[in-house]
Amino acid sequence: MLRFIKHNVDSIDGVAIYPIIALLTFFIVFIVMIFIVLKMNKKHMDEISNYPLEDDNNLNNEKL
Secondary structure: OHHHHHHHHHOOOOOOHHHHHHHHHHHHHHHHHHHHHHHOOHHHHHHHHOHHHOOHHHHHHHHO
């Protein structure tokens, strides 16, 4: 199955750039997410870490 796909893809000019673009996109998103997490406020991080443990009623009352 892979050889059929590989044969079709090899005939496209400049196809080698797509894996490089995908890898760079992954690393850019990964680095940006690390930066956001490191710069996040500790109080906010503690607050959102407790969301799965809270009741839905408490969350709805706080938003009002």
